[in-house]
Amino acid sequence: MSRIPTAALSKYLLQGQVSRQGCLRLTRTPQISARAIALRPAIVSSSHSRSLHTQTAETPLSSSSSSSSAAAAPSNHVPLRKQLKDEAKKAKAAGKKKKKNASNQVVPGWELTVGIEIHAQLNTARKLFSEATTSSNDESNRHVAYFDLATPGSQPHFQKETLIPALRAALALNCDVQPVSRFDRKHYFHWDQPSGYQITQYYEPFAREGRIILQPRDGIAAEDGDGIEVRIQQVQMEQDTAKTMAQPGEMHWIDFNRTGVPLIEIITRPDIHHPATAAALVRKVQILLNAVDACVSGMEAGGLRADVNVSVRRTDDPNAPLGTRTEIKNLSSFKAVEDAIIAERDRQIAVLEAGGVIDGETRGWSIGSTETRRLRGKEGEVDYRYMPDPDLLPVVIGDDLVNHLRESMGQLPDAEVDELTEVFGLTAKDALSLVALDNGARVEYFWRVVESLQSKLGSTISENPACFQLAANWILHELGRLTSNPHDESAQDLGFTSDGECRRVPVDALADILLFLYQHKITAKVAKELLWVVHRGNVPDQYASVADAIETENMWFHELSEEEYAKLADQAIEGQEDIVAQFVDTTGSKPYPQGKLMFLVGRMMRLGSEERIDPKNAEGVMRRLLQEKYVPALGRAEE
Missing domain, CATH: 1.10.10 (Arc Repressor Mutant, subunit A)
Incomplete structure (x- = not known):
């Protein structure tokens, strides 16, 4: 008998379901278990023996493999843009047309209720319960400790430094930090969870009772008027799972680099009633986490994922209880959040209007789809068998640490957007884009350019507002044009750093260009040409400075009389x-x-x-x- 697929075994053990195809089948090629693949331990000092790192010899660990040659085959990664195009072609061929979201926020006679769970990867150097390094770009299975693989005898050791970005996130979300919190085990069986349980904070999380204020400029639905407050029930720390990489032939590779990476889960109250507002909330949470350096990356890079709980009820009875909710898992873009909620809302309304009943279940969503799909019946608390983790002590957080982090957190995005609109005359849309771009690094770059211009001009912003408005527009729009060439991969990344520097267009070089343009010493056309010169690295390689490039090429502006x-x-x-x-x-x-x-x-x-x-x-x-x-x-x- 060949190895029973994990999904089939899980259905049998947890749900009592037996495969219709029977238990026996012919075996054409030998199957190799993930645990059967040998690990080659890395050499570490004796002081780190408790978290001995391990790695595979050549390839990621595999949940199933047909042969050694198949396991060595390269991954056929399909770019996101191509996925969207393929899905659009399929929908067109099937005669399906997606509804426009602009006029689809409300269905007359029905009320939508949405709660959101956001999982964000914390910006830490080590994993939550081991000293293994967190990494998203290194070779698979290069940063794995014994505890990450649930090796018998290994114990979790809470890494205290992972608490700092989690606390910054909780403060940015206006939460009450709890003086004592504890870790629990959430049991479920899947190949990406070696221990058979996930360590999380279910009963006693480290933060509770927060809130986020959403304004019209955040992109909420027009039906929400001047704004809406979304309450946050709790924020909890937990460990991430391994990464599953699908391969041809129903084979999956497992990368355990991600196992044990620290996450926070942000759980909102069911205060949202329009799809666009739900997407706006996720977008604002990402901006907030980036602003306080709590999150390592955004949705586009896989560092933030959202699960949405959707229910509907008729509006003719205001005292009626909320409808049965379904959960849509692992939404990876703001557009997916809005589209999936609209599709699931419409599905539930159609079922109820036909006299049917909504089942509590977990559903999935594919990019470019028009319908959600059933994944499994909804697990409850009994299925997960939550229990306090016996190997971990409570986490005690002092008021002095919380106060220090609150005082040193700096300016939050709402205050920054207000300043950009009031002082620099930007539109709310442009100000929000500037704050959100490059995970907050673009606006840090802007402030450094402003500082450089003030030094060169010898004046304040109020004395020369047009110069600094010019800087804001160039950093938002002209820098974006430098990365608009899809055929030049080297030009796609401007190289922004978290401290506000740009490797491709240094702060002082852009400040010089803008100053000469503001003083009418060069034309706008010449300024744009100089920006390309700097971007290509010709300054300082070919020309000593921007001024030297202008002088050498005789590009000074000699205006007509x-x-x-x-x-x-x-x-x-x-x-x-x-x-x-x-x-x-x-x-x-x-x-x-x-x-x-x-x-x-x-x-x-x-x-x-x-x-x-x-x-x-x-x-x-x-x-x-x-x-x-x-x-x-x-x-x-x-x-």
């Missing part, structure tokens, strides 16, 4: 009497033909030396000459 502008205007007006006629009698109800004015300015730009023309000054000259010279001359000619 007033007389030269007037001569260009005369040339641009020549033969354009029909257009000039549209400027006659524009002082009354007739609107000023701004588009025609810009057409004439464009002719000036093409007829002259573009590197010597300031578009605003050219517009001013053309506007003045139309009023004082060309329109009166046209009137005299008609008389």
Whole structure:
């Protein structure tokens, strides 16, 4: 008899379900258990013998493998963009069209209720209960301790430093930190959980009773008006599972690097009633965690995942209890959160309107799908068999530590967005984008550029607000254009660091470009060319500085004189009497033909030396000459 698949064994043990295909089947190739693959221990000092690291010889540990050659086959990774395109093609071929979310926040006669559980990977150097290193990019199974593999005799040792980012996250979420918390075991059987249980904080978490305020600028549904408060029931620490990598031929590889990585689970109250607001909450939580350096990465990199609990009830009886909830697991993007909630809400309403009953169950969601799918019946507390972990002592957190972290946490995103909108004149959308981009590193870079510009100008923001508004727009938009070439992989990453530096465009180089542009010493076109020069590394390799590049290539702006502008205007007006006629009698109800004015300015730009023309000054000259010279001359000619 070949090895029974883990999923089938789990259904038999936990749910009493037997496979319809029977228990016996022919074996064509030998099956190798994950535990049968030998591990080669790494050499460590005796002081670290309790968390002896282990690693595989060549390949990740495998839950099943057909042969050694199959196990060595490379992984066929499919990029996210291609997954979306393939799913869209399948939906189109099947004649399915996705509903637009903009008009799909409410279903008349029904109330939606949503609670969210967010799992975020903490920014720590070590795992939660072992001294193994946390890593997401290293080779598989290179950072694994005996306890991570549930090796008999190994014991968990709580790493106290993992508590610091967890506390910062709890404070950012306005939670009450508990002086004493304890760890529990959550039992379930799966190949990504070697011990058969997960260590978490179910009964006594380290933080409770928080709240998040969502505003319209956060992207909530219009139906939520001026804002909504979402309560947080608790925040608990727990360990992550191993990473499963699907391979061809119904084979899975297991990477235990992720086993034991510290997580926090943020559990909200069921205070959300619109899909867009749910997505906005997850987005804001990610921004908050990045702002306080608690989370190692966002949803796009797999460092944050969301489970949503969805239920519906009719609105004709306000005293009716909430409907039966279903849980949608492992949503990995903000769009997936909104789309999955809409699909599940519509499914539940259709079942109830047809006279059916909603089953409490766990459901899944695929990228580009239009429907949720059933995964399994909903497990409850009895199934998980929660129990206090006998090997771990309580965690005692002092008020002095909490107060120190609260005082040193710095400015939170809401206050930062307010400052960006009020002081620098950014729109709320641009301010939020600046704060959220590159996990908060982009806005740190902005503040460093502002500091450099203040030093170079010798003045404050209030004295030269236009210069710093220019910096905000360039850092948000022009830097983004540097990474817009899909064929240049080296250009995709600007190299932002958490302390606000950028390896591809250093702070002082951008400050120099912006200062010269603000002082009209170079044109906008030249400034953009210089940005590309810096981005390609030609400064300081080919040119000593930005100023040296301008001097060497003779790119300083030598603007035309007033007389030269007037001569260009005369040339641009020549033969354009029909257009000039549209400027006659524009002082009354007739609107000023701004588009025609810009057409004439464009002719000036093409007829002259573009590197010597300031578009605003050219517009001013053309506007003045139309009023004082060309329109009166046209009137005299008609008389």
